[in-house]
Amino acid sequence: MTRLSWMKLAIAGLWLILAPAALADSGPVGHVKAELVADHQAIVPGQTLHLALSQQIEPGWHTYWRNPGDSGVATSLKLDLPAGWSAGPLIWATPKTLRTGPLMDYGYEGAALLPMTLTAPTSAKPGTSVTLSGVASFLVCKDVCVPQDSTVSLTLPVVASAPVPDPSWGPKIQAALAEAPRPGPLDAHLTATATALKLSVTGAPVRGGDFSAAYFYPYDPSAIDQPQPETVERGPDGLTLTLAPGPAFKSDKPPTGLTGVLDLGGRAYEIDAVSGAPLAGAAGLGSPAAPQSLAEASANLIAAMAFAFLGGLILNLMPCVFPVLSMKAVALAGHAHSAAAGRTQGLAFLAGVVATFLALAGLLIAARAAGQAVGWGFQLQSPQVTAVLGLVMLLVALNLSGLFEVGAGLQAAAGNSGLSRFGGALGSLFTGVLAVAVAAPCTAPFMAPAIGYALTQSPLVSLSIFFALGLGMAAPFALVAFAPPLLRWLPRPGAWMEVFKKAMAFPMYATAAWLVWVFSQQVGPLGLARLLAAVVLVGLAAWLYGRAQEARFIGKRGTAGFIATGVLVLTAVTFAALPPFDAPAGAQPAAGAAAEGLTSEPFTPDRLAALRASGRPVFVNFTAAWCVTCQVNDKLALSSAKVADAFRNADMAYLKGDWTNRDPVIAQVLAAHGRAGVPLYLVYGAGGREAVVLPQILTEGTVLNAVRAAQR
16 A cells, blocks of 8 residues: 555544534634525526535635545545435536645635536425435644534525526636636547556647646646656647656556646646647747748858857846856956967966866756756755855965965976976866856846757757857957957056955855855755854865965875875865755745845745736746846845835735755746746736836836836
8 A cells, every 4th residue: 555545544543533523613614614605596496507516715725626635535525415406516617736845736725716517306386395414524624623513504495597697606607617627629548657647638728828827736636746847848739747756656456547737827628638649839938830941040140159259248236256266357457468378378268168068068958858847056955065055166266365385396397398288278268168057047148048048949059059058158268368468457466366366265164155055045044053063074174285285386295195185185175065955934935135124935936826816916026046136136236225115016926936955947948938047036916917027137117117017
C-alpha cells in the first residue's frame, strides 16, 4: 500500500471516529454554514429544476473537491427524497490548489455553490409541497481538520404552471452552472513515459491568449504526483502540460487515458485524454510556423544578435556589474603602458566572458529541453552556488588587499620570459568568468528580448545569440586593451598602483557581503551560521597562504602552510555548500526589503486572476534577492511616498513574485512574456485589462505614469 493510500486510510479513520460528535452540527454551527437552495420558488410535475448545496466557509478554512488531493475527504450530500423524486450528482465548481507542506490538496475557500438537478414525478400533485432533507458532510481544515455534518432541508411548493425563479439564488445558481467545467470543443491526447505525462490539448478555447497559468486537476488522485509543478508549453493551436506520473501510471497496468478538469484561468473544461501521439500545434511557441526563407531566418538571427550585443554593452552599466569593474580597473592599471600585455589581458578577458556565457547558456538550454522551468540567472537560485561564489569573492578581495598573491611563484620562476605574462592573462580570464557568473542574473535593456528569442530557437542559433551577448559585455575592456592611445590617459605605473589595488578590494568585499545576504534569503539562520563560519575559515586560509608565500620568498619551504590552506578551503566550501539546509525564516524568502509604504502580497496566478476579476488594477513585481537591478528599482522607484499615495488612490493591488529560489510558476510567467530572467514589471489596468510591460530600469515617473494609466 502506498504512502498516499495510508494517508487516505488514516483520514477516513479519523472521520469515522470524530463524525458522531459532529452529527449535531447543522446550519450555521461549525466552520461551514450549509444550505440547500433552489433556482426556482416552486416546481412543476414532471419537470426539472436545479438545487444547490451552498457552503459559506469561515475565513482561513477550506473544504474539498471531488478529488481532495493528497489528503482530505470530498464533500458529500445525501438527500432523503420522497418516492418518485430524483436528484442528480453534484456539479463541482472548479477548485483551487491548497498546498500544505509537501502535500497538494484541491478544494474551496470562502464560498462554494455546488448545483444538482431535481426532477419531480409526473404524479406530483399541484397545490401540495415537498420537503427535501438530507445531510451534507464536510471535512473542514485550517491548521487542524474538523469533520462536520450539517442537516439541510428545503420545502418547495408543487404548482401547475411555470414557477417563478428565486430572485436571490436563481442568478447565483445559473452563474455557477455557467462557470462549472463542461466538455468543450477540445481534443486531448496523453503521452506517458516513466518520468513524465504529456497532456496535449488543441481546439478553439486554447487558441490565442496567454495560458501560462493553465492547470490540470485530475479526477483520479493516483493519476499524477499532485505536489509536483505542472509546466505549460504554448503552441499555435493549443498547449501541452507536462505532469509528473502518479502511482497509477507506475503500476503494472497503467491507465490508457486521463480525465479531469483543465483550468485556463477564465474558463475551465472537462477533458478526457486518450493515449496517442502528441497533437500537432499543441507545443512550441508563437504563431503557426510558416516556412521561413533563408533570407528571413538570417535577418531574424542578425537582428537578435545585434540586440544581444547591445544588451551586453549596456550590461556593463548595470548595478550588477559595478563590483566586478574594480578587477578590470586593476588589470588595466597594471598594463597601461604595455601594448602587448594589454592585448593579452583583453583577449583573456574576452575569452573568459564569452566562454562563461556559452557554458551557462548550454546548461540553460539543456535544462529547459529536459522540462525544467529555469531561466537566466538560474545559477544563483542554488544556495550551493551562492555560497561558493561568496567565498570566491572574499578570496578575490583578500588578494586585492595584499593578504596573498596569485601567480607570484610562476612569474618568479619564469623570470622575464614570455611565461611571465601567463599569470596576468589567467587572472583576466578568471575575471571574465566571475563577471558573468555574478552579473548575468540581472538582464539589461535589449538583452531580455534577445534571450527570450534565443530560448525558442535551435541550440546552434541560441548559442550564436549568447555569443553576441558575451562579445557585447567584453567589448569595452577589449577595446581599451587594443587601443594604446586610450591606455596612455592612465597614469604611469608606480606606488599609486598598490594603493589603488587595495582600494579596489572594497567593492569585492561588498559583493561577498551581498552574496552572503542572498544566501541568507535562501536558507534559514543555521545555514547562514555555517556560511559565516566558512568565511572565517577562508580568511584564515588566505592568511596562512600568504605566510607560506613569504616563507618561500626567503628560501624556506612553506609546505605546511600550503597544505593547511588547501585543507581549510576544502573544509570551508564543504561546510558552507553541502546540504541539508534548513528552511528560510519566513514563509516566503524576501526579495529585498519591501518598498516603503507599499504592502505587497505573494504572487500566485489565482490571486492575480481574482484581483483582475474584481476590476482592480494590479502591479506585479517579479524580483529576486540576487538581482541587484531589482533591489535598486525597489529603492529608487518604488519606495517614495508619491508612489505609495498613487497606489492607494488608484486602489492598486501590489503582488510580488519572488524568484530568489527556483519557482516553475514564475518561470512560466516570465517565458509567457518573452523573458528568461528578472526584473519583470507588469501593470494590469482596471476592469480586467491586459498587462502592460514596464522597462527593466524604473524611475518614479515611469511608475506614476503607469499607475495613472492603469487607473483610467
